[in-house]
Each structure stands twice: as C-alpha cells, then as structure tokens.
Amino acid sequence: MMKGPSTITLQNIIELHKLRREMDVRLRLIIYRDNMIFNDIIVRLQAVFKYDIGERFKGPAGDNIENTYKNVAKPVCLCAKGLNSYLVSAYIVTLSKSFVYRKSAMKVLKTFLRTCNNLAFDEGYLQIIFIRLRMPKKQFLDYKWNEKLMQMVLEKQETDCAMSWLSTLGGAFSALGEEFKHCAEIAGKISVRQFELALRLDNPLLVARCRLYSALSLIQRGCFTTPKYMIQRIYKFALREKDVRLQNMCLGIWAKLRHNYKQYKQKESVSLKTLHISSKI
Template identity: 45%
Template sequence: MESIHIIIRDGFYIYEEYLVDEIGVNPIRNSVKRKKPKLYLQGIFVHYLMKELSESELFRNNFINNQKRLSNGRNNLHIVLQTTSIDLLDHNWNHRICEMVREKSEVDHILSWLSTLGGAYSALGDYFQECAEIAAKISANQFKLALRIGDPQIAARCRLYLALSLIQRKLFRQAKKIIYREYRQAVSDIVIDIRLLRMCKGIWAKLQYEHFLHVQEKQKSQASSERNHSMTETRRYI
C-alpha cells in the first residue's frame, strides 16, 4: 500500500506527524530518523492541505504518487510552517460579531429577569386583576425582545403568556384564538417543540376550566338575581 509520512514543524519544534495512505490520514508519534524533503507552507494552507487529504481519496492518492515522484521515491515529507503573509481576520466583521454576541447575552439576561417577574405576577393574576394586567405588559415586553433577537420559539411562548393573562381577565375568546393559532403553528413546524405543544395544551386546559367556573358563577349570579327579583315582586303584592 502506497503511503507517505508527513511531519509538520517549524524551525525548532515538530508539531504533528501523520501517515497518509490510501485508507486515510492517521496521526503517529514515532518520527523516522532520515533525511526528508521539505515543503514550506504558510500555516493556513497546511490546514487546508490536511483537510483535503482527509476528505478526498483521489487527492490523497495523487498527492502520494506526485510526492514520491518528486522526491525520488522517498516516503517522508517535512512541512515547514511559515509566517502567514496576509491578514486572515476580517476585523470589521469580528467587531460586528462581538457586538451581536454581547447584545444577545444582554437580551438573554433581560429575558430571564422578565420571565421571573412575569411568572410571579401571573401567579398572582388568578387572585388580583391588576397583577394579570401587569403580567400582560411584561409578556408584551418579552415579545419585543424575542422579535429583536429573532427567536420564534420565545416569541410563541410570549404570545401564550399573553393568552394566560387574557384568561385571568375573563377574555376567553381572544385567548382561544391565540392558543389555537400557536398550536397549529407548532404542529406544522419542521422541528416540533414538544415543550411548546405541552404549554399550548396546558393553557388550553386552564382556559376550559376557568371558562367553566365563569359560566357557573354567572349562572349562580343570574339565579340569585332572579330569586331576589321574585321575592321583591312577592313582597310588593303582599
């Protein structure tokens, strides 16, 4: 089997050694102590060379045959690293990426605080109308941040939080539309988010329960009103 021994080094140190054959590129440790041909390459091009040797069998075989032909049959090659002559970093793009990463970190931090605060107000919203309204405002702010970072999953959860606030304020029809739309969108996504589906089902169950209690309370209130009205009419005739 044809093979070639490649040693990557600079003027003083040996960094890596590989045995390249028809099967692939394998790292080795024991260097052969003999005179070896030298190939001077810039560091970035060494990376590209080794990557191509690993990926392409045709390139690998041609490289082995050509190197043996140029070095009179020797199967050893020194690749001597040279200083890169061009600037490989795009500093403007690097600065932009740093700003985007910093902004994403800050937005994630704000979202975590809003989630904690919104959860507290949402829990109190079952007992206090004002807390449900504040929870809705917090959900709206979370939704704005989700749109800013372009995360559709967080945006969907923010809309469901808003639906939960609407349920607490007895606005069942608006909440129903939001939950139904988010569920249909979640099941049609290419990658289905199981947690989002469970969230839709959980809030839908709360909607049904709260609507049932609201209807019962309304019926009791109506029955009580009719009973009081009947008693008033009876007293009037008496």
C-alpha cells in the same frame, strides 16, 4: 425579398439553441482543504446554487440533477498546489452576484476542462472541479467586523439576561393574577416586553411562548375568544416544529381556558353568547 426574413429566423433559432445549451450547462465546484469541504456549489449561467446530495439537487425549473446527467465526468483539480483562501472567497462571491462575470468564468472553466480531459466539452456529463485551499502567506484582521461581532455578542448576552429576569418576574405576577386582576394585567405587559425581545433574538419558538404568556394573561382577565384562536394557531405551529415543550404548554393553557370559562359561565347570571371550547385543541 422572402429569403432575408427566413435566413434571419434560422439564425435566431440557431442562436436560441446555442443559448439554451449554455444555460443547461452545470459545473460543480467543490472547495476543500485537507479532509474538510468548505463549499459545494453548482454553477449555472442563471445563478449559483448550493449542492445538497440529501435533497438530490434541483434547479429553478425543478429538474433533478440525476435525471439530467446520466454520467459524471472525471473530477479535475483546478490547482494542485492550492489557491489563496481570500482569492477563492472573492471568486465565489463574484460568481454568485455577477451574471457577466459568471458567464465569462464558465467559458474559462469549460476551456480548462477541455484542456485537462483532451476532449470536447460534453454537456451530457456533470463536470466536477476541485478547488484546494491553502493558507495565505499574509493574513489580515477585519477590525470593523470584529467590533460589530462583539456588539452582537454583548447584545445577545444582555437580551438573554433580560429575558430570564422578565420570565421570573412574569411568572410571579401570573401566579398572583389568579387572585388579583391588576397582577394579571402587569403579567400581560411583561409578556409584551418579552415578545419584543424574542423578536429581536429572532427565535420563532420563543416568540410563540411569549404569545402564550399573553394568552394566559387574557384568560385571567376574563377574555376567552382571542386566547382560544391564539392557542390553536400556536399548537399547530408547535406540531410543525415538533416542539414537545411548546405543545405541552399549549395543552396546559387550553385546560386553563376551559376551566376559567366554565367558572365564568357559572358566575354570570345574564344570558351569554356561548363560546364553544372543546376538550381538545
């Protein structure tokens, strides 16, 4: 009665060890044509990753590929004549998306490597497979994607143009906002429209500049607490992104905040809750 469970447990351990070895296997696929590399990926049973030699490719567990593999196997070319570019593209996409297909493909590739090297497949070596691309005999035009791409280009062009006009208009009202409060309010509304366009353009630096425009409008209208924290957050973001222009904008608006707040305190005769604004952001 006791032999059955122990035998099953041993089989489970063997299967688990076999599965673990399969999951540790990595194949590097380099897709190229002439002297240009179009894709360089690491294929594992779990997923497909881009190989980045600058970052010393790390897997999902953080393991370093150089520590895992002490040696690199002799590179093998999958097809000397080259493979159809459309076929290779579909192959890589399917490898990335389908676990079942990836598992079957890795078995075929390991068999191919054994045949080419005339030896047993060694998981201790990093296996490299070159896939050469060749120009397809027949090519097709993707008219639907072309229409979508043209729409995106035209939308980007119109958005850039609108952003330029709003920047000119907003700058004019912002300058008038120094004397007229209603002009500062209009400048603030324009900055909101710019912010919406910046989000559509998906440009974080432009979004940050639009936030600064809003902060300047609030300062001109006598609001100081919100702009203070807005400028500080944007300045930290500018430091992370190493954007000197955005940093200088933050410093300029911070100086404007300190100057306007100082004038505001001098004009007000009633007691106020003091807002601490240091000389540095």
